[in-house]
Amino acid sequence: GEDVEQSLFLSVREGDSSVINCTYTDSSSTYLYWYKQEPGAGLQLLTYIFSNMDMKQDQRLTVLLNKKDKHLSLRIADTQTGDSAIYFCAESLDSNYQLIWGAGTKLIIKP
Amino acid sequence: ETGVTQSPTHLIKTRGQQVTLRCSSQSGHNTVSWYQQALGQGPQFIFQYYREEENGRGNFPPRFSGLQFPNYSSELNVNALELDDSALYLCASSLRGQGFSGANVLTFGAGSRLTVL
Numbered sequence: 083g084e085d086v087e088q089s090l091f092l093s094v095r096e097g098d099s100s101v102i103n104c105t106y107t108d109s110s111s112t113y114l115y116w117y118k119q120e121p122g123a124g125l126q127l128l129t130y131i132f133s134n135m136d137m138k139q140d141q142r143l144t145v146l147l148n149k150k151d152k153h154l155s156l157r158i159a160d161t162q163t164g165d166s167a168i169y170f171c172a173e174s175l176d177s178n179y180q181l182i183w184g185a186g187t188k189l190i191i192k193p
Numbered sequence: 194e195t196g197v198t199q200s201p202t203h204l205i206k207t208r209g210q211q212v213t214l215r216c217s218s219q220s221g222h223n224t225v226s227w228y229q230q231a232l233g234q235g236p237q238f239i240f241q242y243y244r245e246e247e248n249g250r251g252n253f254p255p256r257f258s259g260l261q262f263p264n265y266s267s268e269l270n271v272n273a274l275e276l277d278d279s280a281l282y283l284c285a286s287s288l289r290g291q292g293f294s295g296a297n298v299l300t301f302g303a304g305s306r307l308t309v310l
Contacts, residue, residue, distance in 0.1 A: 086235070113296045124197070124283065124301035125236070132296070170235055174297045179249035180226070181297060183235030 088184035104171030197302035216284030
C-alpha cells in the first residue's frame, strides 16, 4: 500500500545545515514534494522533484532522491530561525489526483 | 493575484450536526482538492473537483460531500458529524490540464478548524 514516513522531530543549531528525511513505499510515485507548514498558515510548497531525477537544487534547498531505496531528503543550508516549521514530504502516483503525505517533521532551531 | 481563502476559520459543532466549509480558489486555478489534517498528522485526501465534478476520492464515507461552482470556488459538506471529524480541513487549488500530467502543484488555504463536541 501507499505509505510515507518521516521522523517527527529534528533539532539543529542556527547556521548549520538541516537534513530532513522521508521514505515512501509506492514505486509508482511520479513526483515527490516538500511542503512547509507554519502555525496558523497553510501548507506552502517548497520544491518538488520528478521521479526520474536524483537531485534538485533551489537556493538554500537541495533535494536528493534515491529511487532504488525509495528515500527522499531535503537539505536546508544555513538554517535560520525563520525555518522553524513542520516539513511534510508527499508523493503523487500515476493517478495524479491526490498527494500521499507523511506525518511531518518538526524542525527546531537552537540558538 | 489572490490566494486560496477558506471560511470559517474556526467552528464548533456537536455530534450529529452538519457543517459546510467554503473555499475560494486562487485566481486562474480550475481544480480544488480537500484534505483533512488531524492533530499531529499529515493531510489525508478527501476528494478533488475538476470542471464541477468529483474527479477522485480518498477513503472517506459518503457523508463527506462537495461541490464546485462555475467560478471554481468549492464547498465541503459533512453530515452526521462524529467526534473523529475534529480536524483542520484544508482546501487547495491548482491548475490542471485535461491530461492531468505533470506535477500536482497545490496552493493551500489556511484551513478551517472544526471541533466536534
